[in-house]
Structure formats: C-alpha cells, structure tokens
Amino acid sequence: MAKGVLTPQAEDFPRWYQDVVARAELADNGPVRGTMVIRPYGYAIWERLQAELDARIKQAGVRNAYFPLLIPESYLRREAEHVEGFSPELAVVTHAGGKELEEPAVVRPTSETIINTYFSKWVQSYRDLPLLVNQWANVVRWELRPRLFLRTTEFLWQEGHTAHATPEDAHRFAIRILSEVYAGVMVDVMAIPVLVGRKTDRERFAGAVTSWTCEGMMGDGKALQMGTSHELGQNFARVFDTTYLTEAGRQEHVWQTSWGASTRLIGALIMAHGDDAGLRIPPRLAPVQVVVLLVRAEDGAGEAAAGLVDELRAAGHRVELDGRVDVSFGRRAIDWELKGVPVRVEIGPRDLAEGTVTLVRRDSGDKQPVAIGEVGPAVGRALTGMQEVLLAEARRHRDARTVEVGTVDEARHAVQEGFARIPWAAMGSDREAVLAQSGVTIRCLQQADGSLVTDPAAAGVVALAARAY
Amino acid sequence: MAKGVLTPQAEDFPRWYQDVVARAELADNGPVRGTMVIRPYGYAIWERLQAELDARIKQAGVRNAYFPLLIPESYLRREAEHVEGFSPELAVVTHAGGKELEEPAVVRPTSETIINTYFSKWVQSYRDLPLLVNQWANVVRWELRPRLFLRTTEFLWQEGHTAHATPEDAHRFAIRILSEVYAGVMVDVMAIPVLVGRKTDRERFAGAVTSWTCEGMMGDGKALQMGTSHELGQNFARVFDTTYLTEAGRQEHVWQTSWGASTRLIGALIMAHGDDAGLRIPPRLAPVQVVVLLVRAEDGAGEAAAGLVDELRAAGHRVELDGRVDVSFGRRAIDWELKGVPVRVEIGPRDLAEGTVTLVRRDSGDKQPVAIGEVGPAVGRALTGMQEVLLAEARRHRDARTVEVGTVDEARHAVQEGFARIPWAAMGSDREAVLAQSGVTIRCLQQADGSLVTDPAAAGVVALAARAY
Numbered sequence: 048m049a050k051g052v053l054t055p056q057a058e059d060f061p062r063w064y065q066d067v068v069a070r071a072e073l074a075d076n077g078p079v080r081g082t083m084v085i086r087p088y089g090y091a092i093w094e095r096l097q098a099e100l101d102a103r104i105k106q107a108g109v110r111n112a113y114f115p116l117l118i119p120e121s122y123l124r125r126e127a128e129h130v131e132g133f134s135p136e137l138a139v140v141t142h143a144g145g146k147e148l149e150e151p152a153v154v155r156p157t158s159e160t161i162i163n164t165y166f167s168k169w170v171q172s173y174r175d176l177p178l179l180v181n182q183w184a185n186v187v188r189w190e191l192r193p194r195l196f197l198r199t200t201e202f203l204w205q206e207g208h209t210a211h212a213t214p215e216d217a218h219r220f221a222i223r224i225l226s227e228v229y230a231g232v233m234v235d236v237m238a239i240p241v242l243v244g245r246k247t248d249r250e251r252f253a254g255a256v257t258s259w260t261c262e263g264m265m266g267d268g269k270a271l272q273m274g275t276s277h278e279l280g281q282n283f284a285r286v287f288d289t290t291y292l293t294e295a296g297r298q299e300h301v302w303q304t305s306w307g308a309s310t311r312l313i314g315a316l317i318m319a320h321g322d323d324a325g326l327r328i329p330p331r332l333a334p335v336q337v338v339v340l341l342v343r344a345e346d347g348a349g350e351a352a353a354g355l356v357d358e359l360r361a362a363g364h365r366v367e368l369d370g371r372v373d374v375s376f377g378r379r380a381i382d383w384e385l386k387g388v389p390v391r392v393e394i395g396p397r398d399l400a401e402g403t404v405t406l407v408r409r410d411s412g413d414k415q416p417v418a419i420g421e422v423g424p425a426v427g428r429a430l431t432g433m434q435e436v437l438l439a440e441a442r443r444h445r446d447a448r449t450v451e452v453g454t455v456d457e458a459r460h461a462v463q464e465g466f467a468r469i470p471w472a473a474m475g476s477d478r479e480a481v482l483a484q485s486g487v488t489i490r491c492l493q494q495a496d497g498s499l500v501t502d503p504a505a506a507g508v509v510a511l512a513a514r515a516y
Numbered sequence: 517m518a519k520g521v522l523t524p525q526a527e528d529f530p531r532w533y534q535d536v537v538a539r540a541e542l543a544d545n546g547p548v549r550g551t552m553v554i555r556p557y558g559y560a561i562w563e564r565l566q567a568e569l570d571a572r573i574k575q576a577g578v579r580n581a582y583f584p585l586l587i588p589e590s591y592l593r594r595e596a597e598h599v600e601g602f603s604p605e606l607a608v609v610t611h612a613g614g615k616e617l618e619e620p621a622v623v624r625p626t627s628e629t630i631i632n633t634y635f636s637k638w639v640q641s642y643r644d645l646p647l648l649v650n651q652w653a654n655v656v657r658w659e660l661r662p663r664l665f666l667r668t669t670e671f672l673w674q675e676g677h678t679a680h681a682t683p684e685d686a687h688r689f690a691i692r693i694l695s696e697v698y699a700g701v702m703v704d705v706m707a708i709p710v711l712v713g714r715k716t717d718r719e720r721f722a723g724a725v726t727s728w729t730c731e732g733m734m735g736d737g738k739a740l741q742m743g744t745s746h747e748l749g750q751n752f753a754r755v756f757d758t759t760y761l762t763e764a765g766r767q768e769h770v771w772q773t774s775w776g777a778s779t780r781l782i783g784a785l786i787m788a789h790g791d792d793a794g795l796r797i798p799p800r801l802a803p804v805q806v807v808v809l810l811v812r813a814e815d816g817a818g819e820a821a822a823g824l825v826d827e828l829r830a831a832g833h834r835v836e837l838d839g840r841v842d843v844s845f846g847r848r849a850i851d852w853e854l855k856g857v858p859v860r861v862e863i864g865p866r867d868l869a870e871g872t873v874t875l876v877r878r879d880s881g882d883k884q885p886v887a888i889g890e891v892g893p894a895v896g897r898a899l900t901g902m903q904e905v906l907l908a909e910a911r912r913h914r915d916a917r918t919v920e921v922g923t924v925d926e927a928r929h930a931v932q933e934g935f936a937r938i939p940w941a942a943m944g945s946d947r948e949a950v951l952a953q954s955g956v957t958i959r960c961l962q963q964a965d966g967s968l969v970t971d972p973a974a975a976g977v978v979a980l981a982a983r984a985y
Contacts, residue, residue: 075634077584078591079621084634087579087649094580110556111563115546116585116623116654116670117607122547135614138586140623143607144658152548154585154609154623165544165553180556185585185654189613201585 052381055323060267065195067317071326071385074195074313081193081200088386089196089313091334093203096312097183099236099332100205103228107220109179109207114161116185117152122160125286129159132253136188138200154187159254159279159305162208163287170301172292173212177220178301181207196314197271197516204309210289210301214280217302218257221276222499224306225259229274237312238329238438239263239319240445241273242466242511244491245500249479255305256280259499262490262511264445265318268465270490270513273315276306314516320437326387327409329437330430336365337426338388340379342395344372352394355404355422359392362423364430384409390429392422410436455482458512462487471508479510488515521850524792529736534664536786540795540854543664543782550662550669557855558665558782560803562672565781566652568705568801569674572697576689578648578676583630585654586621591629594755598628601722605657607669623656628723628748628774631677632756639770641761642681646689647770650676665783666740666985673778679758679770683749686771687726690745691968693775694728698743706781707798707907708732708788709914710742711935711980713960714969718948721774725749728968731959731980733914734787737934739959739982742784745775783985789906795856796878798906799899805834806895807857809848811864813841821863824873824891828861831892833899853878859898861891879905924951927981931956940977948979957984 052070054062068074073089076082085093101111117140123130138154141147155161162180170178183205190200207224211217225243233241246258255277262270283289284300293299320327330336337359341352352368359366367388369379383391393405403416406425410433417425448465452458455478461467471492474482479489490511492500500508521539523531537543542558545551554562570580586609592599607623610616624630631649639647652674659669676693680686694712702710715727724746731739752758753769762768789796799805806828810821821837828835836857838848852860862874872885875894879902886894917934921927924947930936940961943951948958959980961969969977 075637077586078588078630078633079584079586082584082586084584085582087581090581091579093582110560112556112559113554113562113672115548115551115553116656117546117548117551119547137614138609138612138621140607141610142620144660145604145606151611152607161547164547168544187585191613203582 052385053323053325056266056321063321063323064318067321067325067385068195071387073317076195077201079200081190081198083195083199083201085203085310088334092313092316092328092332093310095332095334096232097205099232100228100308101183103231104181104205104207104224107179107223107228109181109209111182112180113182113184114158114165116155118155118158118161120151120153122164123153125160126254126283128282129254133157133188136190138187138189155184156186156188157305157307158182158184158206159208159283160287163283163289166208166210166301167287167289170210170289170291173294176210176212176291176301177216178210179207179220180209181205194314194516196310196317199310202309202311204307206305206307209304210284211303212291212293212301214278214302217278217304221257221259221278221304221306224304225261225274225276229261229276229306229308233261233263233273234438236329236331237316237319238434238441239273239315240438240442242491242493242497243499244493244511245503246275246491247476247479247489247503247510249476249483250489252277254279254282256282260491262513263315263319264441264448264466265315265516266321266444267318268448268514270466270515271311271315271318272490272515273312274306274308277304279303279305319441321387324381325385327437328387328389330389330434333387333389334365335367335386335388336430337390337392338367338369338383339392339394340369340376340383341372342376342393344370346396346399348394348396348399351399351419355392355394355419358423359426362427364426389433390426392426408433410440458482459485459487462512462514465513466490467512468509469512471503471510472506474510474512482512486514487512490515521854522792522794525735525790532790532792533787536790536794536854537664540856542786545664546670548669550659550667552664552668552670554672554779557803561782561785561797561801562779564801564803565701566674568701569697569777570652572700573650573674573676573693576648576692576697578650578678580651581649582651582653583627583634585624587624587627587630589620589622591633592622594629595723595752597751598723602626602657605659607656607658624653625655625657626774626776627651627653627675628677628752629756632752632758635677635679635770636756636758639679639758639760642763645679645681645760645770646685647679648676648689649678650674663985665779665786668779671778671780673776675774675776678773679753680772681760681762681770683747683771686747686773690726690728690747690773690775693773694730694743694745698730698745698775698777702730702732702742703907705798705800706785706788707903707910708742708784709907709911711960711962711966712968713962713980714972715744715960716945716948716958716972716979718945718952719958721746723748723751724774725751729960731982732784732788733910733917733935734784734985735790735913736787737917737983739935739984740780740784740787741959741984742781743775743777746773748772748774788910790856793850794854796906797856797858799858799903802856802858803834804836804855804857805899806859806861807836807838807852808861808863809838809845809852810841811845811862813839815865815868817863817865817868820868820888824861824863824888827892828895831896833895858902859895861895877902879909927951928954928956931981931983934982935959936981937978938981940972940979941975943979943981951981955983956981959984
C-alpha cells in the first residue's frame with residue numbers, strides 16, 4: 048500500500064532503514080556528530096522496552112540507582128584493558144564553571160569504574176552480598192560512523208552492576224540476566240529469536256573475563272548484538288579494592304558482573320520485522336496496538352469510533368483514535384502502516400450502515416469485515432496471532448539463512464546471505480582475526496545444540512560467523 | 517527512639533539534613549565537584565515521583581522524547597539573556613574521539629536551544645500546534661556551593677517544552693502544568709502545601725517573559741523552589757525562527773513554554789516532613805508503605821509475617837518484609853524510622869500467641885496492638901490517616917511561620933523565622949535587590965488571596981519574602 052514511500056529493502060537495505068526512521072518519525076540526527084534526537088513515537092517504543100526490561104530486572108532482585116555522568120579521567124586509567132578499549136571513544140570535559148578543570152572529567156562511556164568506587168565503600172561483609180544495582184542512563188562513545196539507534200555518540204541504556212561472594216554466584220547471575228531478562232524480552236516481547244552465546248576473547252568487553260551476548264538476525268541476514276552480560280571476575284575489585292569479610296573471617300575481593308541493553312534495540316526492532324511498507328511492531332511491544340481510523344465523520348461513525356476506542360481500552364489494549372477526517376484516508380492508512388501499528392480498525396458510514404467495520408492486520412495485510420459487536424474478541428485474536436506470526440517468521444528467516452560450514456572460506460561465502468556455523472576448532476583466534484579484516488566477525492560460541500559454552504576449547508564448540516551492525 | 521543517630525534539627529538543621537541523607541542511604545557525594553550518587557532507596561523515591569509526574573504530564577497531552585546531552589556552544593549564545601544566565605555554570609567538552617573539537621560542545625544545562633532547533637523543523641502549520649514535548653534527562657550546572665539533592669552539579673529532572681499558536685494558549689498551558697501537574701503532585705502526593713505564584717523580574721528564568729513557581733516551606737522556615745513553569749513568549753522562536761502558517765495564511769512565530777521539576781524534590785521531602793528520627797514519607801509517595809518486621813522467627817512467626825506480607829500486597833500496598841532476625845530488633849526499628857516508612861507491623865512470638873501484632877505509625881509514633889485478622893483494614897486506615905496528618909501538620913507549620921508585614925525592615929526580621937508577606941508596592945525591584953544582598957529573596961508575587969497575579973504592578977499584589985535554599 049505504501050509503495051514509493053520507502054526505498055524497497057531489496058534495492059538498498061540501509062537506505063530503507065534510514066527511510067523508516069525518518070518517515071515513521073522515530074529519530075533525527077543531532078547537531079553534534081553522531082548524536083540523535085529520539086522523537087515521541089520512537090521514545091514511546093523505548094518506554095515500552097524500558098518497562099519490560101525494568102520489571103524483569105527488579106524481579107531478579109536488582110534495585111535501580113544513579114551514578115554521576117562525569118568521571119575523573121584517572122578512574123578510567125586504573126584498569127589497563129578497560130581504558131585501552133574506551134580511550135578512542137571518550138568525550139572529555141576540560142572546562143567548567145568558567146575555568147579549566149584541574150583534572151579533566153570524562154563523560155561516562157560505561158560506569159564500571161565509578162560504580163566500583165562506591166561498591167568498595169558499601170560492601171563490608173558477606174552479609175552485604177550479592178549487591179545488585181542497575182541504572183537507566185545516557186552514555187557517550189564518540190562514533191566515527193554513526194547510524195541512528197545502531198551506533199550513536201550518545202545512547203540511552205540500562206547498565207547493571209553486581210558484586211558477589213563467589214565466581215559461581217557471579218556466573219549464575221550473569222547468565223540469569225542474559226536468559227531471563229534479555230532473551231526473555233527479546234523473544235517473548237520483541238519476537239526476535241536471538242541466539243545466546245559466549246563472546247570470543249577478541250570480542251570480549253574491555254575488562255571482562257567472559258562476555259555473553261544475545262545476537263539477532265536482521266532482515267538482510269546481518270547480525271546485531273542486542274544485549275551483553277559480562278563476568279568481570281575480580282578485575283575491577285582488585286583495582287578499586289572492593290573487598291568483603293567472608294563468614295570465615297578473611298578479606299576477599301568480590302566477583303562482579305555488568306550487563307547492558309540500549310536504544311539499539313529499537314534498531315533491532317526495525318530491521319528484524321520491518322517490510323517495504325515500514326515498521327511492524329509485535330503487539331506486546333507496540334505503544335499503539337490498535338488504531339481506530341474514522342473514515343468520515345458522518346451518520347454516527349464518529350460516535351461509533353469513540354465507543355469502540357473506549358471498549359478496546361477497557362479490554363486492556365493500547366488504542367489510539369485517528370479522527371483526522373480532513374486528511375485523506377489513504378494517507379492516514381499509509382502512515383499507520385509506516386508506524387507498524389498491529390491492528391487497524393476502519394470505521395466508515397457505509398460499513399457502519401451494514402453493522403460492520405474493517406479490521407486490517409499489519410503483519411499479513413489481511414482485511415476483513417467484522418460485525419461491530421465482535422470487534423473486541425477479533426482484535427484480541429489478531430493481536431495474539433500477530434505476536435506469534437512475527438516470531439515464527441523471524442525464526443524461519445533466521446533458520447533459512449543459517450548454514451553449517453566446515454572451512455573459513457565457506458564461512459566467508461555463506462555470511463553474504465546470513466549466519467555461518469563453523470566448528471570453533473576449524474576457526475580459532477588467528478583465522479578469526481583474518482576474517483575480521485573483511486568485516487566478518489564471530490558473533491558468539493555455542494555448543495552444537497545451541498546451549499552455553501563452558502570451555503571454548505572443548506570439543507564440539509561451534510562459532511557463529513556473520514557480518515554485523 | 518532514634519536519639520543520637522541524627523543531629524537534632526533544633527541544634528543544627530543543615531547538619532541534620534546531611535545526617536538524614538547519609539543515614540537513610542539516600543545519596544553520596546560524587547567524585548567530581550558537586551555531583552551525586554543517588555542510592556537505591558533515594559532512587560526509589562525518585563521513581564515514585566517520576567511515575568506521579570509522568571502520568572499527569574501525559575494526561576495533559578504531552579509526549580515524551582529525548583534530545584541530545586551535548587549542545588554546540590554557539591546554540592546557547594544565540595539568545596542573549598539565556599547565555600548570560602547560564603554561562604558561569606556550563607561544563608564544556610573540548611576534546612572527543614582523541615581530538616580537539618572544532619566547536620566545543622556544552623553539556624546541557626537545560627534544552628531550550630536544542631529543542632527549538634527541532635521545533636523549527638517540525639512545526640509548519642497551525643495544524644501542528646500545540647506541540648507538547650517532555651524529556652526525562654540529566655543536566656549539568658556547575659555548582660560552587662553544592663548540597664545533595666538541593667544544588668548539585670548534575671541533577672535529574674523532567675523538562676517540558678511546548679509551542680502554541682497564541683500567547684493565551686501558552687499562558688494557559690504554563691499554568692495548567694504549574695497547578696495540575698506540579699502543585700497536584702506536591703500537595704496531593706508529597707503532602708507539601710506549596711504556594712503558587714509569579715516570579716519577579718529579578719528571579720525570572722533567563723530568556724523567559726514570565727516565570728511561575730511552586731514554593732514550599734521547609735522545617736526550618738526557609739523556602740524551597742520546587743518547580744517552575746515559564747512563558748517564553750517568542751524569544752526563542754525568533755532566534756531559532758520557529759514559525760507556523762496561520763489558518764489565515766500568514767507566517768507567525770510560535771509562543772512557547774518550558775517547565776521543570778527535579779531531584780531537588782527529594783530534598784523538599786526530607787526537609788518538609790523529616791523529624792529528629794529521620795524521614796517521614798507520605799504514604800502515597802513512599803516506595804515502601806509498610807514494613808513487616810519479624811521480631812524472632814519462632815513459633816510460626818515467620819510464616820505469619822510472610823502471610824501478612826502477601827495479604828497486604830494483595831490489598832495493593834507496597835510492602836517489604838524485614839526478616840533479618842540476626843540483627844537486633846531495636847537497630848532495625850531505628851533503621852525503618854530513619855527511612856520514613858509510614859507503617860511498621862511488628863510480629864513476635866509473644867504477641868502472636870495472643871493473636872495480635874503491633875502496628876506503629878511513623879508520623880505520631882503511636883503503637884497499638886491489632887488482632888491479626890484486622891491488620892489489613894488497620895493498615896489502610898493508618899496510611900490514609902498519615903497522608904492527611906502530614907499535610908495538615910505542614911500547613912499549620914507554614915501558616916504559623918508566615919507573617920504579614922508592611923516594611924522591608926519588618927520583612928528582614930520576619931524571615932528569620934519563616935515567610936513574610938509584604939505589599940509589592942512597599943517593596944519594588946530596588947528594595948528587592950538590596951534585600952537579596954542579605955540572602956533574602958522574593959519567592960513569588962501573589963494576589964492577597966493567594967491567586968495568580970496577572971499584572972505585577974496592579975494594586976493589592978503581595979510579595980512573599982523568605983530566605984531560600
């Protein structure tokens with residue numbers, strides 16, 4: 048229906064992405080290089096993601112807090128691998144209050160260093176553990192090749208930071224966040240069948256011992272890292288001297304985790320489900336699940352539309368009324384398709400005279416007349432159905448574009464279409480580095496059956512190779 | 517009960533404040549001058565404030581969005597009064613991505629300039645108006661005399677920005693936010709009987725035409741500005757060329773408002789209701805409304821406590837179980853008093869044998885035995901009662917410490933105890949400036965009956981003078 052509004056995906060996928068972001072009014076470029084303005088509709092999606100993530104994070108026993116944006120430059124320098132990883136991306140405040148600062152302050156790229164400064168004060172004994180904290184915040188990492196939502200100089204995220212008494216406890220918690228919180232929201236709410244696995248040493252977070260990741264396949268077959276959970280070991284605890292008194296009376300360093308998911312998830316949503324008519328938002332995530340579109344305000348159609356909105360809201364759906372009858376019907380229909388609203392209910396005087404409305408599903412484009420008394424149940428069924436269909440479609444797409452290969456050359460070829468699964472023993476760090484030069488990376492390591500890898504050197508470990516955003 | 521834990525208010529109010537912030541684990545000082553760490557309990561209060569404000573902001577038809585943290589320095593310079601007001605407080609990023617920036621970027625002290633850059637793109641015609649946008653964000657204003665929550669270099673807030681077709685519409689909206697959103701939350705949720713009025717020219721926001729404010733009286737009789745709503749006229753619209761096509765086909769500049777409330781509200785909460793035992797949080801605001809405190813886990817007390825928690829949660833209350841029986845009962849009771857939890861339900865084997873628990877109210881300290889089957893209704897009554905009592909107490913305190921005066925000398929004397937109401941005609945801008953040198957400011961102008969001032973020069977306008985935070 049919306050032909051010509053967007054560049055077709057098959058013609059130019061990156062251009063299609065840009066078109067959707069602009070036309071669905073999700074975001075604009077900011078004036079400072081790589082920054083972005085998240086427009087109300089884009090932000091409404093983010094608020095829904097926040098709500099879903101936040102509820103699960105709290106369910107895991109984590110409490111929200113807030114740590115300062117500005118970090119003394121010296122803090123980042125304390126952990127060698129960490130500063131090396133972030134130095135090229137830092138934004139630095141050198142002047143404030145009309146004067147040059149004695150010590151420059153870094154705009155946080157992530158908060159391990161400042162949070163450990165406080166953990167080391169707050170943790171005294173084993174009774175204080177585990178300490179489970181999360182913050183919703185903005186972070187800044189200077190981007191040379193920015194792309195809205197996917198790579199931006201400033202982005203919004205949550206970053207969780209925890210301290211534990213044992214490495215086993217830290218490991219279990221990192222995995223719990225990865226599977227229950229991240230994969231939970233991504234699969235059950237976003238309808239994206241992410242692969243869960245372990246990062247290679249090359250792709251590990253700067254300062255972590257082990258990094259875990261959720262990787263989604265986008266519409267063009269490329270991978271997107273959607274959330275990561277890190278075991279930090281005692282790296283930061285040693286540097287910031289975060290110790291606790293054990294039950295046996297010894298002083299020991301704590302074992303830590305950190306984990307984050309960001310506004311990049313909006314990019315994943317766009318690219319995992321979008322089509323040539325625009326966004327397609329899974330109903331559980333959609334800020335607007337149903338739009339009631341008034342065709343013309345004649346013969347009681349306006350009243351019928353308002354009544355339907357009330358009825359659908361009372362049933363617990365998120366509903367918007369489009370009564371802009373001075374704008375053409377076609378233009379409005381295209382607009383709601385662009386915005387990916389799952390169900391459209393069209394009410395016009397002609398249908399109404401026959402006691403029906405037209406129900407249009409965004410996933411399939413199916414239109415059907417529905418008796419006005421049946422709209423409530425029909426909308427409920429459509430929302431449930433579309434949630435399932437989008438997940439099933441995404442799973443089929445992913446599986447169809449994933450191939451098993453035995454050599455690096457085969458992998459290099461296969462990733463032009465999607466994911467390549469290759470025995471890690473046939474790959475290894477050296478070949479991984481070579482492959483990376485042509486833009487192909489190992490997204491994660493898994494057991495052959497998709498389960499989590501304990502020892503990357505063990506037999507049967509499979510590497511997932513892909514081009515990635 | 518908690519004597520000796522905190523400095524008594526009467527002895528040293530500022531010290532008492534610091535003690536409460538530290539002992540109730542609300543916040544810590546950050547490493548960069550004037551920044552703060554908001555600890556989980558402090559942040560839980562902020563989340564409750566956010567939820568209450570956000571619901572009312574959305575109810576007013578405003579949509580949330582997000583604008584960049586970093587603003588090109590030149591943007592701030594465009595509006596003369598605005599840059600003059602903020603220049604001494606700016607933090608400036610001069611280096612990023614390993615290089616010196618061509619143009620320094622300011623860390624936002626407020627977002628009028630960057631938001632107008634986008635409003636000027638988004639607004640075309642009268643159909644696009646009113647444009648109503650809000651963001652939840654951090655801002656940075658360099659503070660030379662920081663105090664946790666009250667004046668911090670970085671703070672969290674919401675800032676609303678709107679554009680309207682007429683000055684009347686902008687005025688009505690600024691007042692709607694002031695009264696329905698801000699005064700609504702402050703009075704009905706925070707139980708602080710704020711005074712609502714108009715700022716004098718001297719106290720006006722830099723770049724505004726008219727500033728409106730909510731002023732609360734703290735426990736020591738000083739005033740705290742708790743939220744402001746500004747009419748910006750066409751000042752920013754002219755500078756950023758934000759115009760719209762009227763229905764009559766003319767191009768006109770929009771009329772704007774901006775309005776904000778911040779983590780400073782937590783400071784207001786502490787100082788308006790706190791006593792020598794710590795915080796007292798109004799039940800509607802409290803992140804924990806009821807704590808069920810298990811005295812000893814014997815003879816089924818643990819099971820009874822858990823059952824009670826379930827029952828109270830099912831009734832819709834926010835409940836926490838304190839089962840830390842290895843910490844002394846007295847220490848735990850003091851801790852919950854410090855944290856200001858409205859109702860404490862103490863369950864011990866001895867009471868339980870008699871079929872009762874002890875219910876303790878934080879406002880009055882009243883303790884009474886309650887039959888275990890009656891706890892639900894008794895807690896409900898206690899929460900409703902405490903909400904009313906705190907508001908009534910604060911109102912009495914405010915009224916008792918407010919005096920009518922006729923001269924500036926009388927005002928200077930009266931503000932040692934609280935607020936002085938003086939005819940604005942007997943004050944005027946010149947005397948206001950002199951008074952300000954001794955730390956006394958005009959908090960707002962009101963009509964004699966407390967209603968809003970249209971014309972500050974009109975007869976009967978009263979100035980509210982006070983020492984302020």
